Structures are given as C-alpha cells and as structure tokens.
Amino acid sequence: MTTNITRGNFLKGMAMGTVAGFFASQGISSTVFRSYLVPEKKRKSIDIGELKGITIKTISETSWFDNYVQQNDFKKAGGSLVSQYDVAFTTKDVAAGYLGNNAGGYSSLIEFEFMDGSKKKLLLDTGWNVDWMTRRYQEEGIDKMLRNNEIDVLFISHDHYDHYWGIEAAFKFKPDITMMIPNSFMEDSYKLMSGGNFPKPPIKNSIPFKGNLIKHDLKKIYPLYPGVAAVTFACPCGRGVWGEQVLVCNVAGKGVATITGCCHMGLITLLEYIKNNMKGGDKVYGVYGGLHISPYDDWNPQNDDLVRTIRNYKVERLGCNHCTGYITVEKMITAGVPVVKGTARNKTKRDIYLGNGDTMIL
Amino acid sequence: MKILDWVSVRKLESRWGLFPSGILNVAVMLTVFMILWRVFMDPRGTMRMYTPMYGYAYVQWFLVSVLIAWLVMRLWPLQNSTMVARLHPALKGGIWFCLCALFMLFMVNVVLKMMIGGMSIPYFSEATLLSLKENAFNAREYSHQAITMVGGMTALIIPIWVLHLKNWPAREIQRGSGYVTSLMLIFFLATVGFLLLYHPHLGILFYPWQVYAASIPWWEGLANTLSSNFCLGLMMSWTAALWIIQVTYEGYPFKLIDNHPLRPLAGILGTLLFGLILFSGFHFLQEIAWGAPVRGAKLVAAVDWRYLHSGETSLFMLLISLIWGFYFKNWPRQYSVEVNFLIRTVIVGIGTFLFYNFYYKFNAGILGQQPGYSNPLQFPLAATSLIVALLLAHSWFFDMWPGEKVTNLQEFVEEPEVTSPAGEPATR
Numbered sequence: 001m002t003t004n005i006t007r008g009n010f011l012k013g014m015a016m017g018t019v020a021g022f023f024a025s026q027g028i029s030s031t032v033f034r035s036y037l038v039p040e041k042k043r044k045s046i047d048i049g050e051l052k053g054i055t056i057k058t059i060s061e062t063s064w065f066d067n068y069v070q071q072n073d074f075k076k077a078g079g080s081l082v083s084q085y086d087v088a089f090t091t092k093d094v095a096a097g098y099l100g101n102n103a104g105g106y107s108s109l110i111e112f113e114f115m116d117g118s119k120k121k122l123l124l125d126t127g128w129n130v131d132w133m134t135r136r137y138q139e140e141g142i143d144k145m146l147r148n149n150e151i152d153v154l155f156i157s158h159d160h161y162d163h164y165w166g167i168e169a170a171f172k173f174k175p176d177i178t179m180m181i182p183n184s185f186m187e188d189s190y191k192l193m194s195g196g197n198f199p200k201p202p203i204k205n206s207i208p209f210k211g212n213l214i215k216h217d218l219k220k221i222y223p224l225y226p227g228v229a230a231v232t233f234a235c236p237c238g239r240g241v242w243g244e245q246v247l248v249c250n251v252a253g254k255g256v257a258t259i260t261g262c263c264h265m266g267l268i269t270l271l272e273y274i275k276n277n278m279k280g281g282d283k284v285y286g287v288y289g290g291l292h293i294s295p296y297d298d299w300n301p302q303n304d305d306l307v308r309t310i311r312n313y314k315v316e317r318l319g320c321n322h323c324t325g326y327i328t329v330e331k332m333i334t335a336g337v338p339v340v341k342g343t344a345r346n347k348t349k350r351d352i353y354l355g356n357g358d359t360m361i362l
Numbered sequence: 363m364k365i366l367d368w369v370s371v372r373k374l375e376s377r378w379g380l381f382p383s384g385i386l387n388v389a390v391m392l393t394v395f396m397i398l399w400r401v402f403m404d405p406r407g408t409m410r411m412y413t414p415m416y417g418y419a420y421v422q423w424f425l426v427s428v429l430i431a432w433l434v435m436r437l438w439p440l441q442n443s444t445m446v447a448r449l450h451p452a453l454k455g456g457i458w459f460c461l462c463a464l465f466m467l468f469m470v471n472v473v474l475k476m477m478i479g480g481m482s483i484p485y486f487s488e489a490t491l492l493s494l495k496e497n498a499f500n501a502r503e504y505s506h507q508a509i510t511m512v513g514g515m516t517a518l519i520i521p522i523w524v525l526h527l528k529n530w531p532a533r534e535i536q537r538g539s540g541y542v543t544s545l546m547l548i549f550f551l552a553t554v555g556f557l558l559l560y561h562p563h564l565g566i567l568f569y570p571w572q573v574y575a576a577s578i579p580w581w582e583g584l585a586n587t588l589s590s591n592f593c594l595g596l597m598m599s600w601t602a603a604l605w606i607i608q609v610t611y612e613g614y615p616f617k618l619i620d621n622h623p624l625r626p627l628a629g630i631l632g633t634l635l636f637g638l639i640l641f642s643g644f645h646f647l648q649e650i651a652w653g654a655p656v657r658g659a660k661l662v663a664a665v666d667w668r669y670l671h672s673g674e675t676s677l678f679m680l681l682i683s684l685i686w687g688f689y690f691k692n693w694p695r696q697y698s699v700e701v702n703f704l705i706r707t708v709i710v711g712i713g714t715f716l717f718y719n720f721y722y723k724f725n726a727g728i729l730g731q732q733p734g735y736s737n738p739l740q741f742p743l744a745a746t747s748l749i750v751a752l753l754l755a756h757s758w759f760f761d762m763w764p765g766e767k768v769t770n771l772q773e774f775v776e777e778p779e780v781t782s783p784a785g786e787p788a789t790r
Contacts, residue, residue, distance in 0.1 A: 038649050071499035078410025079499075080739040081731055086406075235661060236737040266660025298500045300738075301566050301579065301588035302666050309658030327569045 047279040050252040051227030054362040055111040056259065056288050058354050060127050060136045061321035062104040062347050063162035065096040067296050073102075084161045084239035085188045089201050098347070103129035105166045106290060106322050109142060109151075110259060114226055115252065121151045122224075123177075124247070124289075125261050127166035128203075134169045136346070136356065146173035154179040154211075155230070157261025158237055158244040159189040161201070167193065171207040182232050183215035184243030218243045221277070227251070231273070233265040246289075248274060249362075255285030255316070257362045262290045262323050268306060271313050286317045286362040288354075294325030307331045319360040321353045329353050363443040365774055366436055366536050369758055372447075373770040376691075383765035384689040390764065391752050396728075398748065404730040412730075413499075418744040419506035422513035423470050425751035427462035429517060432758040433524045434532065434548065435541045447774040455760030462755070474509050483508075485564050504567060511560040511594070516552040518597050521604040523548050526616070526629030559597065563590030586657050589666035598673025598743070599644075600637030602680035607633055609687035610706050614699070640679070644672040661736040671735070674742050675718065681746055681753075682713035688757050689765075 064070040069090050074080065077087040094102040105127020112120050123142065127133035137143045145151050154177045156164055170177065188198065195208035216222050218234040224247075232245040247259040256274055263270060267287070274281035293303050310318075310332065319340040320329065329352045332339050340360055341351055348355025365371065376383035403412035403421075411417030431437065437446060437458070445454065479487020484494060485508050491501035523529060523544065532544040565576020566588060578588075585592035607613065616629045648668050649655075655665040662668075686692060686709055694705055721742060726733040731740045761768050 034649075037646075038654070041653060068497045071497040075413070075499045075502055078405055079413025079416065081405040081412065081414065082410060083405075234734070236732045236734045236739070238732070238739050240732070242733065264660075266658075266663070268656055268659040269661065269663050272656055272659065272663070296497060296500065297569075298497075298503075299567055299569050301563055301590070302660075302664060302738075304566065304588045305665065306658035309656075331569075 041276055043275075044277045045279045046221060046277055048221075048223050048229040048248070048250055049226040050115065050250045051225070052113045052115050052117075052252055054113070054249055054251065054257060054259075054286075056319070056360045056362070057109040057111075057140060058321060058342075058356055058358050058360075059107040059109055059140050059142060060105050060133065060346075060356050061108075061290070061354070062356060063106050063128060063322060064102050064104055065098065065347065066094050066102050069094050069097075069102045071296050080238050082239065083186075083188075084241065085186070085198050085201060087201060087239070089161075091202065098129060098132040098135075101129050101131070103132065103165075104162070104347070105129055105133050105136075106163050106261060107133060107136070107166070108259075108289070109140065109145075110155075110247070112225055112228055112249070120225055121145060122153045122155050122247075123151050123170065124155050124259065125157055125163040126154065126170045128162040128164075130166050130168045133166040134172070137169055137173070139346070140357065143173045146170065146177065149174070151177065153177070153224075155245075155247070156181045157246065158182060158241055158264065159185045160237060160239065160241050160262065161203070163261050164189060165192065165201075165203045167209070168205045168207055171205065171209060174211075175207050175209060176211040178212045178214065179209065180214045180216060180230065180245070182243040182245045183217045184234070186240055216245055221248075229278075233270075233273075235265040237262065237264040246270065248278065250278075250280055251285055251362055254362070255283035256281055257286035258284075258288065260287075260289035260291065262292045264292050266306075267291050267293075268309060268313075271315075284313050284315045286319065286360075287315050288319040288360055288362070290322035291320050291324040291328070293323070293328040295323035297325050297327050299327055303328060304331070307335050307337075310337055311335060317360070317362065319354045321348075321355060324353065326350060326352065363774065364441045365443055365446045366441060368437055368441070368446045369432060371770075371773075372761065372768045374762055374766045375769045376766050377764070380691060380693065384691075387689050387756065387762055387765035388685060391756050392749070395745075395749050395752055398752075399729060399745065403744065403748075406730045412740075412744060413502060413506075414740050414744060415503045415506035415510060418741060418747075419509040419513065420466060420470060421744055421748045421751070422510045422517070423466040424462060425747050425754075426513050426516045426520070427465040427469070428751050428754050428758070429520045430465070430545060431458060431462055432754070433520055434529060434545050436532070436536070438538060438541050443774045447768070447771055451761040451763035451768075455755065455763070458759035459755055470509055474512065475505070479505060485567070504564075508560070508564055511564075511590075512552065512556050514594065514597060514601075515555040515559070516548065518601045518604075519548050519552045519555065521601070521608070522630060522633075523551070525604065525608055525613075526626045526633070555597075559593035560590050563588075563593075585665070585669065587666040587669070589669075591666035591670040595669035595671070595673030596637065596641050599641035599676040600634055602673075602676035602683075603633045603637035603640055605680050606683045606710070607636060610683045610692065610710055611703055612692070612699075614703075637676070640676040641669075641672045644675040645669065647675075648672070660738070661734075664736070667736050667738075674746075675714070677743055677746055677750075678718055678721070679710060679714040681750060682717055683710050684750060684753055686710060686713065688753055688762075 073087055073089050089103060091101045093100050106125050107127045108124045110122045110124055154170055192205050193209045195205055197204035216230055216232045218232045220232050222230040224230055227250045229248050230245050231248050234243055236242060237244060244262060244264045249257045251257055258270055271284060293306060317340055318337055329339055340354055342348060342353055342355035342358040344351035344355055346356035354360055400407045402409045403417045405412055475487045479490050484490040485504055488501045488505040491505055529544050532540040562577045562579040565572045581592050582588050616632060619625045619628060645668055648671060652662045655668045656663050657665045692706060694702055722735055725731050729745055756762060
C-alpha cells in the first residue's frame with residue numbers, strides 16, 4: 001500500500017516518531033527506571049587478615065624472546081583461538097632465543113612475611129622452556145629452595161604454555177610439592193602434569209607430579225595465609241585456556257597488593273573486584289605481575305582507556321612486566337603511573353619495568 | 363529476454379507446506395554453513411581463517427557481495443531469462459555463489475589490499491604493514507580489521523540506499539551504467555562513513571598515535587571510550603533496524619509515504635531512531651545483567667564491549683527476523699496488520715532470546731571458539747554474518763530450493779521484458 005500524505009501530517013508523524021523513539025530509547029534507562037532495575041552494588045568486606053610485607057623476585061618474565069617469531073607461529077597455526085597444544089612453536093635457530101629456542105617462561109618467587117615475623121615462600125608459575133627455567137632456577141637458588149622444602153606451594157595462575165609448560169623444571173627438584181591450580185585446566189594440561197608428551201608444540205614432562213594437588217573453583221576467594229588469598233576468575237585467556245587465579249594480599253598499614261600471572265580478567269576488573277569485595281580494597285598499595293595489555297606490543301584504543309583510567313585507582317607502586325608490554329609501560333610512565341623500574345639483565349631487554357632477577361618489596 | 367527484477371516477479375511456493383519446507387530449508391542452509399565454517403574458519407578445521415579478523419573480513423565482504431548482486435545490481439549482467447529462470451536453481455545459485463566469491467576476492471585482495479593498502483593507506487595491507495616491521499600476526503589482524511570495517515559500513519549503506527533512496531539512479535537507468543553508478547555512490551558513502559567512524563580508531567591503533575593522519579576519536583566524550591566499538595555497535599543496530607522494519611514490519615510505516623519527496627529523510631532518520639532504540643535498549647539490558655560498565659575494564663565490564671555487544675545482539679535479532687521472514691514467510695499474514703506485527707514481534711523477540719542463549723551455551727563446541735560472553739579474540743558476528751549471507755543467497759540466487767519452487771516460470775519464456783510491478787525492491 002502506498003499513499004501521499006500532506007506536509008503537515010508528514011511533519012507531525014516525524015515529530016511523534018522522534019518523541020516516541022526518544023522515550024523508548026532513553027526513557028527506559030532514565031533515573032527512575034535505572035534506580036529500580038539496576039540496584040546499587042552491595043559491597044562486601046571480606047577480611048583476609050593482614051601481613052607485614054612481601055618480597056617478590058622475578059625469576060623469568062621473558063615468556064618468549066622474539067615477538068615476531070612468536071606471532072608468526074600463531075599466524076601459521078591459525079590465530080588466537082587455536083588450542084595451544086595444536087601450535088608448532090619455533091624452538092630452533094632463533095637468534096634472540098635461549099640456545100636458539102624462542103620459548104622462555106614466566107615465574108616469580110613470592111616471600112610473605114607475617115605479623116609474627118615468620119615467613120613463607122610460594123613459587124608462582126613454572127615458565128615454559130625447561131632448559132631456560134632450569135637455568136634461571138639455578139641462578140636464583142630456587143633449585144635449592146625446592147630441594148630443601150623451603151617453598152611451601154607451587155601456585156599456577158593458569159595453564160598457558162608460558163606459565164605452566166615448564167613444570168618439569170620445578171618437578172626435577174621437587175616432584176611432590178603441593179600445587180594449587182584453578183579448577184579449569186585443559187585436559188591436555190593434566191596429561192602434561194602426569195608425564196605427557198606433545199610432539200607438535202613440542203612440550204613434554206618426564207617427571208610425573210607426585211604431590212598434593214589443590215584445585216580452586218572459579219569465582220571464589222580462598223584464604224591461603226594471614227593476609228593472603230587466592231582469588232579465582234572465570235575469564236577467557238585464549239589458546240583454549242579458561243580461568244585464572246591471582247594472589248591478593250593485605251599489607252598492614254599500607255593497603256592491598258595484587259600479584260598476577262597474566263591478569264587475563266583485566267587490571268581494572270581486578271581492582272574493582274577487590275574494592276567491592278574485600279576489606280581495605282579501596283586502598284591499592286601495590287600491583288605486581290603480568291597485566292596482559294599489549295603482550296606482543298600490539299595495541300588497541302581500549303588499552304588507552306585503561307591507561308587513562310588506572311591513575312584514578314591511585315596505585316602507589318606498580319611493578320609490572322611480561323604481558324604488560326613495553327608500549328603500555330611507556331604510556332603509563334608518560335601518564336604519571338608509578339611504574340617500578342628494573343635493571344634489564346638476564347635477557348630482559350629494557351629497564352622500564354621489572355625484569356629477570358629484579359626484586360620488588362611491598 | 364531480460365528479467366530486471368527476478369526476485370520481485372517470481373512466485374515461490376512451498377513444496378511440502380510452510381513449516382516443513384521452511385524447516386528443511388533452514389537445515390539445508392545451516393548444513394552449508396557448517397561445512398563452510400569447518401573448512402574455512404574453524405580454529406580446529408582445515409584453513410583456520412578465523413584468526414579472527416582474517417576470516418571475518420572475507421565473510422563480511424561475501425555478505426556485501428551478495429547484497430550488491432541482488433539489491434544493487436539486480437543480477438546484472440546475467441539478467442536473461444535463460445540464466446535467471448530456466449537454469450535449475452541449484453546450478454544458477456551455484457554460479458551466483460561463485461561470482462559473489464570472486465567479487466569478494468576482487469574487493470578484498472585487489473581493491474582494498476593491493477590498491478588502497480599498497481598505494482594509499484598502509485593499514486589495509488598485511489604486506490605493507492609487514493614491510494613497516496609490524497609483527498606478523500598484528501599485521502594480519504589490523505589489516506583485516508580495517509577491511510571488515512569498510513565492509514560493515516558498506517553493508518549498512520546498501521539497504522539505506524536501496525530501500526530509502528530507491529537505488530538511485532539504477533531505478534531509472536536499468537542497465538549496466540545505472541547499476542554501476544548506484545554501486546559507486548554506495549561505495550563513496552561507505553568510504554565517507556568509514557573515514558568518520560572508524561579511521562580515527564585505526565589511527566590510534568598504532569604507537570605512537572598517528573595524529574597527523576587521523577583525528578583523535580571525536581566520540582570519546584560522548585561514549586567514554588576511545589574505541590570505535592561505540593560507532594560499530596550503533597551502525598550494527600541501525601543495520602538491524604533497517605532490515606527488521608523492511609522484513610518483519612513489511613516496510614511500515616515508511617511504506618505509507620512512498621511517494622513523498624521527504625520519504626528518504628523520514629526513512630533514514632526513522633530507521634536510525636529505531637536503531638538507537640535497539641542500541642540503548644540492549645545496552646540497558648546488559649547493565650541490568652552485569653552492572654554498569656567501567657572504563658578501562660576488560661571483558662563484560664568494558665565500556666567499548668558493551669556497545670559492541672548491543673550491536674551484536676541487534677544483529678542476532680536481525681538474523682531471527684530474516685529467518686522468520688524468508689523461511690517461514692513472515693507468518694502470520696492472515697490477521698490485521700497490527701495483529702500480524704504484534705505476533706511477529708513476539709516471535710522475533712522470543713527467537714532472539716533463545717538464539718542468544720543457545721549461541722553462548724554451545725558456540726565453543728560448535729564453532730571452535732571459547733566459552734563466555736566477552737572475548738576480545740572472537741566475534742559472534744563472523745558466524746552470524748555468514749549465516750545471513752547464505753540465507754540471502756538461498757533466497758535470491760537459489761530460489762529457496764529445495765524447500766520451495768517457482769510456480770510462474772512459464773511467464774518468462776516468451777515475454778519481452780518484466781519489471782517489478784511497483785518498483786519496490788523485493789527483499790524476499
């Protein structure tokens with residue numbers, strides 16, 4: 001049906017349509033409806049206690065040595081969604097690599113000092129390249145600490161290749177260590193734990209795990225020590241990995257501190273979670289770890305949103321590395337964020353963030 | 363004999379009744395989708411093009427090619443009755459499917475990558491970015507992101523131009539020169555739209571910001587993000603609005619003012635308004651589900667992702683609207699216009715809700731993606747756009763075979779030239 005209408009009716013129709021449309025689109029989300037349908041967040045105040053201080057040693061933050069080679073491996077494999085066990089990584093003839101292997105890994109030693117002066121050590125992640133990680137563990141004395149039972153727990157943030165595939169390097173010194181993992185591991189990651197061999201990447205573990213395995217369900221808070229808790233997030237990490245756990249600490253008189261492997265849930269999301277759920281979460285004293293912003297020195301305007309926002313959280317000391325990316329750190333420094341500098345040694349390329357062998361005290 | 367408006371003049375009839383034929387056709391279309399997805403896109407499959415932007419760019423341009431082939435070009439230059447009416451639908455459809463694939467390859471590989479990317483704007487070409495020392499994967503993703511965005515803009519301009527500006531001047535000049543002129547005008551507008559809405563995003567995608575080549579995103583104050591996902595989500599919602607009004611609501615209310623000189627203005631602004639309603643409505647639903655977004659946050663809390671997801675949900679709604687309109691003939695049609703529209707609105711609303719939940723429950727297993735609503739590494743519209751392209755191709759090129767058949771083939775044997783009775787471009 002078609003018809004001609006008068007100019008007056010046409011304009012009237014347009015005006016009515018505009019007004020109706022405005023109310024339909026904006027009216028529903030107006031103050032009245034919003035306050036009814038989107039209730040204020042109820043803030044929790046979970047008390048995890050407090051501790052005296054934390055010393056963090058970066059064993060290895062160089063998960064791979066040549067960005068171009070690493071990205072080319074993913075390109076050849078079929079992109080970001082291909083399972084990590086289905087990617088053929090370059091392990092030979094990489095000039096910047098360790099003995100030609102592009103694989104490195106991420107691992108840190110965390111020492112907690114409690115209010116009574118006692119201390120506990122926790123090993124965060126086990127890296128990727130077993131040879132590289134073995135060398136780094138020996139250089140930093142981790143091998144002896146493992147043998148001497150000085151390390152209380154092996155805490156795996158998530159089962160990404162660069163955080164987990166180097167487990168043999170830890171198991172060769174202590175195969176019966178207590179290990180905590182998020183309860184979202186890939187099936188193949190469990191196989192690797194019990195002595196699996198995956199020729200394609202290639203990765204293998206010839207020392208089956210013999211210790212106590214503690215699985216943390218996602219979306220929960222697990223108190224570990226006084227002032228220290230593991231917080232688990234249900235978040236996509238890419239390459240088939242799902243879920244990550246982080247450490248949240250409450251340093252007496254200073255505020256909360258976060259320690260992350262990759263922070264796939266996002267730094268702001270993490271800080272918002274702490275603010276809304278944990279006692280003292282308003283005051284962020286320190287941040288340490290990979291923050292997963294520009295891991296391959298890739299960029300996105302969304303990352304600029306983060307750089308512009310992070311100042312609002314008034315983080316006193318931000319010790320980042322690994323998947324945070326150099327571009328992010330440069331932009332954060334320019335924006336006035338208190339990034340802790342490193343020393344650029346042990347194959348870390350630049351000193352603008354904490355590198356291999358550097359220490360941060362909180 | 364030339365048939366200038368085949369989709370308008372053909373008469374389709376279900377072979378086995380409305381719903382059995384419709385269900386069969388949906389099953390056939392989805393089977394083709396699954397085969398194509400598994401071969402070309404699936405991260406577990408053969409070619410693994412869903413990186414995600416690499417494969418998404420080709421899917422987007424395949425959809426644009428299908429839209430161009432019928433809506434803009436009216437099957438020109440293959441409008442003779444032998445080609446259009448006498449060939450078996452499967453053969454004819456196969457030929458058009460291949461032609462669209464060739465046009466897609468031409469636009470993506472020759473026009474956008476080689477010409478634009480190689481000689482004008484580097485971010486359109488993976489090879490050029492590589493030569494500028496961008497890393498291998500970023501070069502692929504960035505270049506195909508730009509190509510996808512141009513395709514998205516083109517897919518918005520085509521229905522605006524065809525439905526509300528009557529595909530001018532092709533409607534008056536129903537031969538090659540007219541069709542090509544319409545196409546060039548669409549490309550021109552899509553280019554302007556891209557430069558205004560997406561180019562600033564790509565300008566700050568690189569470090570340092572390319573401030574001499576692209577403006578800092580003008581929408582930051584409005585949208586509280588630098589990401590063009592704000593523009594992208596709005597454009598998606600507008601695209602959905604254009605098609606939902608045309609298919610589910612049969613072109614009402616703009617159909618009522620078909621001959622008024624200001625109809626294009628009313629149509630464009632009216633559909634934009636409906637798009638805004640979808641956009642802000644779905645945005646508000648997300649606030650109810652996940653709370654207010656936080657700038658700088660990731661995943662479901664991210665400001666920019668909320669905008670994008672509003673657009674994605676709008677296009678989920680569009681998909682259901684198209685499936686209902688094309689395969690189930692927009693049932694019901696027997697009541698008054700108001701009652702028909704009300705029932706269809708309920709059907710499309712419920713269908714969207716069910717599809718949304720189905721998609722996010724099973725997409726990981728079916729499509730080889732990751733679970734979860736928000737993931738920066740995957741886009742539900744890659745799959746949705748491929749389904750829409752196949753659905754449109756099924757109707758326009760394959761005459762809805764095998765579930766339906768053309769019942770008036772004899773009319774096109776002797777008569778000299780057949781045009782659309784009302785000149786209204788048929789979409790079904």
